[in-house]
Amino acid sequence: MRNQMNELFVWILMLLINSVSGASGKQYTSAVGDPGMRRDELRVAFEAWNFCNEVGAEAPGMGSPRAADCFDLRGSSLEHRIRKIDNKLGVGTPFPGLSPVALNNADLYAAHKELYLGSLCEVEDFPKPWQFWMVMLKNGNFDTMSGLCPANGAKIPPFRSESFPCFGKGCMNQPTFSHSETALLDGNILRGGFSGTYDLGSDPNNGLDGISYYEVVWEKKVGAGSWVFKHKLKTSKKYPWLMLYLRADATRGFSGGYRYDTRGMLKTHPESPNFKVKLNLDIKKGGGPKSQFYLIDIGSCWKNNGLPCNGDVLTDVTRYNEMIINPETPAWCSPTGLVNCPPYHITPDDRKIYRNDTANFPYSAYHYYCAPGNAQHLEHPVSLCDPYSNPQAQEIVQLLPHPIWADYGYPTKQGVGWIGDGRSWELDVGGLSSRLYFYQDPGTTPATRVWTSIDVGTEIFVSDEDEEAEWILSNFDVLLT
Numbered sequence: 001m002r003n004q005m006n007e008l009f010v011w012i013l014m015l016l017i018n019s020v021s022g023a024s025g026k027q028y029t030s031a032v033g034d035p036g037m038r039r040d041e042l043r044v045a046f047e048a049w050n051f052c053n054e055v056g057a058e059a060p061g062m063g064s065p066r067a068a069d070c071f072d073l074r075g076s077s078l079e080h081r082i083r084k085i086d087n088k089l090g091v092g093t094p095f096p097g098l099s100p101v102a103l104n105n106a107d108l109y110a111a112h113k114e115l116y117l118g119s120l121c122e123v124e125d126f127p128k129p130w131q132f133w134m135v136m137l138k139n140g141n142f143d144t145m146s147g148l149c150p151a152n153g154a155k156i157p158p159f160r161s162e163s164f165p166c167f168g169k170g171c172m173n174q175p176t177f178s179h180s181e182t183a184l185l186d187g188n189i190l191r192g193g194f195s196g197t198y199d200l201g202s203d204p205n206n207g208l209d210g211i212s213y214y215e216v217v218w219e220k221k222v223g224a225g226s227w228v229f230k231h232k233l234k235t236s237k238k239y240p241w242l243m244l245y246l247r248a249d250a251t252r253g254f255s256g257g258y259r260y261d262t263r264g265m266l267k268t269h270p271e272s273p274n275f276k277v278k279l280n281l282d283i284k285k286g287g288g289p290k291s292q293f294y295l296i297d298i299g300s301c302w303k304n305n306g307l308p309c310n311g312d313v314l315t316d317v318t319r320y321n322e323m324i325i326n327p328e329t330p331a332w333c334s335p336t337g338l339v340n341c342p343p344y345h346i347t348p349d350d351r352k353i354y355r356n357d358t359a360n361f362p363y364s365a366y367h368y369y370c371a372p373g374n375a376q377h378l379e380h381p382v383s384l385c386d387p388y389s390n391p392q393a394q395e396i397v398q399l400l401p402h403p404i405w406a407d408y409g410y411p412t413k414q415g416v417g418w419i420g421d422g423r424s425w426e427l428d429v430g431g432l433s434s435r436l437y438f439y440q441d442p443g444t445t446p447a448t449r450v451w452t453s454i455d456v457g458t459e460i461f462v463s464d465e466d467e468e469a470e471w472i473l474s475n476f477d478v479l480l481t
């Protein structure tokens with residue numbers, strides 16, 4: 001009994017500590033381990049994915065593409081929890097907790113390495129411990145002759161196709177990885193970073209002409225303000241489709257698009273409609289006309305019958321919702337392009353507007369909708385999502401700035417929040433995501449919309465020229481309302 005009383009007391013105390021006062025004076029609880037990115041003792045990790053969110057093969061000499069930078073402060077000195085040899089770990093080298101089947105399998109090895117790095121970075125907290133922010137980098141090249149990617153989760157043999165970028169054998173490679181360990185500079189500035197290129201054999205220090213590049217530098221004044229994450233992403237002829245995001249992922253379970261147990265920052269899984277996302281975003285370079293900059297991308301996983309995912313890739317379906325703020329992104333959804341629209345739109349007062357209602361449907365609020373390839377009862381016309389780029393089938397709802405999103409605090413017109421218009425956002429992501437169409441089998445109980453990944457960044461989608469994007473993210477928080 002006494003122990004239970006103690007537990008209750010600690011529980012209440014943690015609840016109080018975890019509550020911060022929202023703008024409206026209402027009490028909010030943060031879903032992330034580091035609310036507003038204000039904690040000096042940073043926890044950040046890195047993961048690189050191939051076209052279907054796996055590793056495939058490690059880049060020579062780089063180890064498995066999972067790494068982290070986590071430290072504690074002892075006075076003015078940094079005690080790093082991750083050693084260089086931890087970040088360098090690669091297939092064939094054992095580490096604590098690694099299962100024998102994963103030792104020589106690059107995909108499984110990376111998934112286990114993430115758990116291992118997580119165990120080193122973990123911070124005790126309520127209701128669950130948490131591990132790190134996640135920098136995610138993805139190479140969109142797909143060698144259809146490699147046999148590396150499934151179709152809607154089903155293993156398929158190699159096939160010939162001209163539909164995907166690939167310069168030839170090896171185009172799905174992992175990048176080089178260079179780590180500038182966080183250090184204290186000038187007595188009160190903490191700074192560190194990750195960077196590299198997909199163009200193996202080239203050195204970004206000799207200039208970026210003709211090569212791909214990624215960089216995330218984090219910086220913070222000790223004891224004040226937020227961490228500031230400065231991102232750079234550059235495509236090249238050989239790597240025309242790249243993605244770079246900063247993610248708050250679930251600390252347990254499958255986070256969006258990933259079929260292995262993950263580690264992350266979301267110690268509570270936010271559920272629609274009861275959460276908001278706060279952040280500051282300052283975009284310096286857009287990344288060209290094909291850069292689908294996501295002022296919030298949310299990912300989850302549930303089955304077409306509404307049940308949560310359980311790791312069965314044939315029936316699990318990744319669900320994404322993304323607001324694209326590049327004003328050069330057109331609405332593919334239109335009165336003459338119903339195939340690119342969801343079947344209906346739901347207004348803030350819960351009215352359904354069907355896409356054939358040309359007088360009322362907000363076509364220009366939707367860039368593109370695509371349905372899961374394994375759905376059995378789709379309304380036609382319909383566009384199916386790319387079956388290869390996730391470990392399982394996926395469904396994507398992509399939005400564009402439009403006045404109808406005003407109720408949720410999302411951008412209401414093209415250009416808002418874009419280059420030169422850096423601002424802070426308070427997005428009612430929970431409210432909006434509760435009123436989006438997602439496919440479900442007829443007669444099944446609606447899925448609980450729990451989001452296991454919330455991220456910001458850009459996807460430069462098959463650019464014709466070398467393109468560069470640059471942006472700064474800070475003050476990121478997920479508030480349970």
Ligand SMILES: *[C@@H]1O[C@H](CO)[C@@H](O)[C@H](O)[C@H]1NC(C)=O
Pocket residue numbers: 354355356357379
């Ligand atoms: C519009 O679409 C809905 C749902 O598919 C359908 O029930 C309705 O008959 C359609 N209306 C017209 C005028 O085609």
